[in-house]
Amino acid sequence: MFGIGKVTDHIVIERIEQGDEQMLKYLYENHLRMVKNFVLKNSGSEDAVDDILQDTVIAVWKNINKPNFLLQVKLSTYVMSIAKNLWYKELKKKIKFKVVDEANKLHEACEEMSLNMDQSVIVGIVQEMDETCRK
DSSP states (O other), X not given: OOSSSOOOHHHHHHHHHTTOTHHHHHHHHHXXXXXXHHHHHTTOOHHHHHHHHHHHHHHHHHHXXXXXXXXXXXXXXXXXXXXXXHHHHHHHHHHHHHHHXXXXXXXXXXXXXXXXXXXXXXXXXXXXXXXXXXX
């Protein structure tokens, strides 16, 4: 993409700091396989891969443009750590929604059981009444 040889992390960071939007595409393309493998192996879908990778690239771009940014690991390690954190947050959301949904179903079932029990108690009381009281 950028001539002969591999683009170093330092060059990528410099170009991002200079606002080179080609680096968005570069980050996306060079980390797609790693992020895809991770998300798919951890209960994700193809759509989730795209969403997580796009959010990751944007986060990397924003972080690099912060005044005090200092990369202390390989860029690929940094990108993957952001992608993993974003995916874990997404999984937590899904789990919370699933737990809430299950709790709602349980609550509805309990209410239905309670109503059925109330109805059977009322039927029993009415049956115990003499004929004149029932009318």
